[in-house]
Amino acid sequence: MCGIVGYIGPEEAYPFLINGLKRLEYRGYDSAGVAILDGGLKVYKTKGKVQDLEDLTLNKDIRGNVGMGHTRWATHGEPNDINAHPHLSQAGDLCIIHNGIIENYASLKEVLSERGHIFRSETDTEVLVHLIEDIRANEKVNIFEAVRLALNEIVGAYAIVIMSSQDPDMLIGARKGSPMVIGHGSRPGEYYLASDATPIVEYTREVSYMDDGEIVQIKDGQLTIKTIENVEKTPYIHKLEMTLDAIEKGGYDHFMLKEIYEQPKSIYDSMRGRFSRTQLTFAMQSLKEYETKIRNLERIIIVGCGTSWHAGLVGEYLIEEFARLPVEVEYASEFRYRNPIITEDDLVIAISQSGETADTLAALELAKEKGATLYGVCNVVGSSIPRLTDAGAYTHAGPEIGVASTKAFTAQVTVLTLLALGIANIRGKIPTARLRQMFTELEQIPSKVQQVLDNCSAQVLEIAEKYKHATNFLYLGRGYNFPVALEGALKLKEISYIHAEGYPAAEMKHGPIALIDENMPVVVIAPKRGYYDKVFSNIQEIKARKGQVIAVITEGDTKIPEIADHIIEIPDTDDALVPLLATVPLQLLSYHIAVMRGCNVDQPRNLAKSVTVE
Numbered sequence: 001m002c003g004i005v006g007y008i009g010p011e012e013a014y015p016f017l018i019n020g021l022k023r024l025e026y027r028g029y030d031s032a033g034v035a036i037l038d039g040g041l042k043v044y045k046t047k048g049k050v051q052d053l054e055d056l057t058l059n060k061d062i063r064g065n066v067g068m069g070h071t072r073w074a075t076h077g078e079p080n081d082i083n084a085h086p087h088l089s090q091a092g093d094l095c096i097i098h099n100g101i102i103e104n105y106a107s108l109k110e111v112l113s114e115r116g117h118i119f120r121s122e123t124d125t126e127v128l129v130h131l132i133e134d135i136r137a138n139e140k141v142n143i144f145e146a147v148r149l150a151l152n153e154i155v156g157a158y159a160i161v162i163m164s165s166q167d168p169d170m171l172i173g174a175r176k177g178s179p180m181v182i183g184h185g186s187r188p189g190e191y192y193l194a195s196d197a198t199p200i201v202e203y204t205r206e207v208s209y210m211d212d213g214e215i216v217q218i219k220d221g222q223l224t225i226k227t228i229e230n231v232e233k234t235p236y237i238h239k240l241e242m243t244l245d246a247i248e249k250g251g252y253d254h255f256m257l258k259e260i261y262e263q264p265k266s267i268y269d270s271m272r273g274r275f276s277r278t279q280l281t282f283a284m285q286s287l288k289e290y291e292t293k294i295r296n297l298e299r300i301i302i303v304g305c306g307t308s309w310h311a312g313l314v315g316e317y318l319i320e321e322f323a324r325l326p327v328e329v330e331y332a333s334e335f336r337y338r339n340p341i342i343t344e345d346d347l348v349i350a351i352s353q354s355g356e357t358a359d360t361l362a363a364l365e366l367a368k369e370k371g372a373t374l375y376g377v378c379n380v381v382g383s384s385i386p387r388l389t390d391a392g393a394y395t396h397a398g399p400e401i402g403v404a405s406t407k408a409f410t411a412q413v414t415v416l417t418l419l420a421l422g423i424a425n426i427r428g429k430i431p432t433a434r435l436r437q438m439f440t441e442l443e444q445i446p447s448k449v450q451q452v453l454d455n456c457s458a459q460v461l462e463i464a465e466k467y468k469h470a471t472n473f474l475y476l477g478r479g480y481n482f483p484v485a486l487e488g489a490l491k492l493k494e495i496s497y498i499h500a501e502g503y504p505a506a507e508m509k510h511g512p513i514a515l516i517d518e519n520m521p522v523v524v525i526a527p528k529r530g531y532y533d534k535v536f537s538n539i540q541e542i543k544a545r546k547g548q549v550i551a552v553i554t555e556g557d558t559k560i561p562e563i564a565d566h567i568i569e570i571p572d573t574d575d576a577l578v579p580l581l582a583t584v585p586l587q588l589l590s591y592h593i594a595v596m597r598g599c600n601v602d603q604p605r606n607l608a609k610s611v612t613v614e
């Protein structure tokens with residue numbers, strides 16, 4: 001969380017910084033700020049969004065070729081102007097922006113206060129810039145060395161950018177636990193720093209992903225990378241494949257809506273070239289490389305957070321059904337702190353859109369210590385999780401900007417479906433006819449998702465209009481559709497602030513049924529396959545208590561429409577693939593309700609897309 005950008009080069013820094021912050025705003029939007037070197041250090045910062053920062057800087061002639069910008073998701077200190085980044089050193093000649101958490105800031109602050117440092121904000125970040133200043137003065141070293149020594153005293157996670165009015169042709173960046181990308185500009189001495197590649201892509205396609213414990217210095221046009229142990233590194237330059245239209249709204253009112261509508265393509269891209277229906281083979285490198293390991297696996301553990309955890313639950317059902325292997329799905333945050341039993345025979349799959357979620361990363365590090373094989377299912381290329389894992393498969397959903405995850409979820413489920421089938425195939429657990437049938441069905445999913453998008457709009461809008469003022473929603477599903485119910489409820493609460501809960505349909509009678517009355521909308525995922533009769537009975541139980549039933553049903557079903565208040569139809573597909581279709585109308589329902597309630601759909605309050613703090 002928090003987005004950071006930096007620029008040094010022949011151009012004016014400000015336009016890049018402000019554009020970059022807009023691209024990174026999904027990472028946090030409590031406050032925004034920039035600092036530019038223009039003779040001295042000029043800092044502009046404010047509570048609120050990047051737009052508020054732009055309003056603040058309107059009509060100000062901001063010039064300078066070196067600068068940094070920050071958009072904040074508050075951790076230490078409430079979101080206000082003073083706690084907004086950048087932060088200055090005591091003497092005001094050093095400036096810092098930071099994404100992450102400095103855990104030992106309180107003790108450092110105490111020591112520095114005793115030495116006469118006066119702090120203006122409540123942030124952990126300000127302590128770090130004072131520490132660098134203190135080390136520079138006491139050890140009589142240059143700024144780079146002072147940064148390096150200071151970072152050796154820091155416990156916690158950081159991506160930082162530092163500049164100094166005493167060294168006006170210099171920019172320093174460093175990372176540990178929070179991401180940072182270097183963009184290599186086309187002109188000599190031109191470099192960009194950013195939390196991810198989205199601010200950089202319209203300026204250069206050549207990037208280097210920094211590793212943990214690395215510090216970069218650009219000084220007098222020269223780039224140097226060293227580790228905090230002072231070992232020099234050579235940057236590896238990647239070519240960015242991301243396109244500009246992938247990170248713009250493209251005529252849609254919101255990124256979330258665009259991303260919902262992109263799902264036929266993102267699902268297709270996530271399966272494209274990974275299997276052959278005619279030859280009944282898989283072309284997933286990770287499966288080939290780990291064939292022996294997969295054959296001998298005793299168990300799979302899946303870790304993730306939020307929506308990715310829901311995808312993990314679908315993965316559990318898929319792997320257990322097809323590969324007949326026990327699977328445990330864990331909240332990464334719980335897993336990492338409860339001394340879990342992990343062995344060298346385990347495969348730990350981490351699911352993460354951003355590839356940066358702090359808890360998921362930490363869970364993987366723990367599993368690595370215990371000798372497990374690590375596998376990543378991530379969307380952001382070059383992010384921390386894919387670099388930590390032994391193997392993995394990217395989801396190819398393309399950049400997801402809306403804070404509420406949509407296309408990343410269906411892409412994750414697509415990849416997990418392929419993994420389940422691939423593991424089943426290696427272990428000889430899936431008959432040829434069944435594999436062929438699954439491949440055939442899978443190939444039809446993108447066009448079926450398109451049908452859902454084309455056909456359900458009117459129904460969903462009508463339902464949204466009727467229930468937009470509801471205060472509670474219940475979502476129910478069985479089997480593969482239990483995680484869909486969880487995800488549907490999460491989407492609604494995230495962006496419309498309506499309390500919503502997802503439950504296994506049969507669990508309703510153990511509690512939630514007490515809530516049902518004529519005011520309670522209950523979304524039931526009730527496809528023709530799976531446990532249709534059982535879910536039908538659950539719907540009757542809801543109706544007997546006058547609940548309002550919104551049923552997601554298979555096209556052509558005539559029984560449920562007789563008792564449900566509203567129906568949303570999806571095409572028929574294999575039971576195992578229903579989540580890929582049933583999720584889509586639930587995303588749209590949340591979207592429309594949130595828009596009707598006047599909520600900020602792409603940037604819901606208090607949330608951030610990339611959660612790099614635990």
Ligand code: G6P
Binds near residue numbers: 353356611
């Ligand atoms: C945040 C986001 C969610 C996301 C979760 C996990 O809470 O708002 O949309 O599902 O983090 O993120 P990851 O990047 O690991 O999938």
